[in-house]
Amino acid sequence: MLSIGGDESVNFKQLESFLWVAELQSFTKAARQLFMSQPAVSFQIKALEEDLEVILFKRGDKKMVLTDAGQLLYQEARQMFRHYQKIKAGMDDLKGLKTGHLIVGAGTIPGEYLLPLLIGDFKKKYPGIQITLKVSGSGQVERWVREREIDLGFTGVLAESQDIECRPWLQDELSLIVPPAHPWVNLGAVKVSDLKSETMIFREKGSGTRRTIEEKLAEHNIVLEQIPQGIELGSSRAVITAVEAGLGVSIVSKYAVRESLELGRVREVRIDDFDFNRYLYQIRHRQNMAGFAIDAFTDFVNKDEVCKVFDFKKTP
Structure with missing residues (x-):
């Protein structure tokens, strides 16, 4: 317990709950971080307010906003909690990170x-x-x-x-992959513009691989709408399987396609003047x-x- 003057006392669980609510502006999100229920977090904040005899939060537009008293406590509490974390982390270190x-x-x-x-x-x-x-x-x-x-x-x-x-x-390297019997295999390499004539299988929007491909194609003044698009899939494994099944070609990470390349289930084709690194x-x-x-x-x-x-x- 931490003495705040007189008979009042505040524990670090209350301070931790206060800091998470203050930073996330939400009791629900703070509870998720603390592995606690939302009512338990609310109870900690209420107890802290009662101990200090102040109101720490006011409800804003879907967010919890600090009052003036809350702002004052936040600055001090964060420093106190950092010191506490250093002490606790040091203890963990002495224990050999057993927990x-x-x-x-x-x-x-x-x-x-x-x-x-x-x-x-x-x-x-x-x-x-x-x-x-x-x-x-x-x-x-x-x-x-x-x-x-x-x-x-x-x-x-x-x-x-x-x-x-x-x-x-x-570092990662992307790879243009095609089915083993695809005509491009015998060419050894193709041009970026050749992608406009082939059905491409893509990852879903929001995928890092897809965003990287979009950026690299943009460097050659090509947008995805210029390429015939097949299905969109939610994982690289699914994309590779679709290429193996002959549903189109794709550009994927070599980390993902390494095994399929070694087993000959797909073949890799080089694209001239195309940067595959990311x-x-x-x-x-x-x-x-x-x-x-x-x-x-x-x-x-x-x-x-x-x-x-x-x-x-x-x-x-």
Whole structure:
């Protein structure tokens, strides 16, 4: 308990609840972050207001807005909580990271093909740390980070929000794939303009791979509407299977298509003067109240030796 003068006292659970509600402007979102029910968070805030004999929030347009008293407490409470987090994180460090929990969000390429391997290896080193992995399109992952629903994100496109810290993680390479009997296989290479005459299979809107393809085609003054479009699919695995079935051609990550290429189920065709390289990114909220578990995982996935073991291409 923390003494605030007289007989009143405030505990850190109340401060933590207050900070999350203040930053997310929502009892519901704060409850999700704290793994508590919304009534439990409301009770913490009410108890804090009663202890301090002030009103901390007023309800705005669908948001909880700080009062003047709330603004004053927020500045002080954040500093106090940072000190508390340092102490707690230091204790975790002394315990050898035997406990901890973090939520990771990822686009389908890092989420389906890279992170499960890394998480498995990380768990061997820190078996007591629980990791939840949520997989969706890169746009959704960015929203999760912005709304503080996850601790760390991995995407296939650069996050542009000022609230998000974005750094290159791994290099990825895209690949134009076609069915084994496709006429392009014998050509060895095609021109970008040739894509206008072939049915293309695309990922869904919001996918990092799709957004990257759109940007790279735009560099050659080509928009998707100029290309005959087949079906849109929600995962790279589904796209590759559709190409194997002869439903069209596509451009996918080499991380995703590696096995199908080795087995000869699809063939790769080069496009002249087309840049197939891109980055995968790590993203996190700039005001994320991180702990040692998150820092340990971030350090782990950035180690050069990890990239070598799994044949990942580190960013320069």
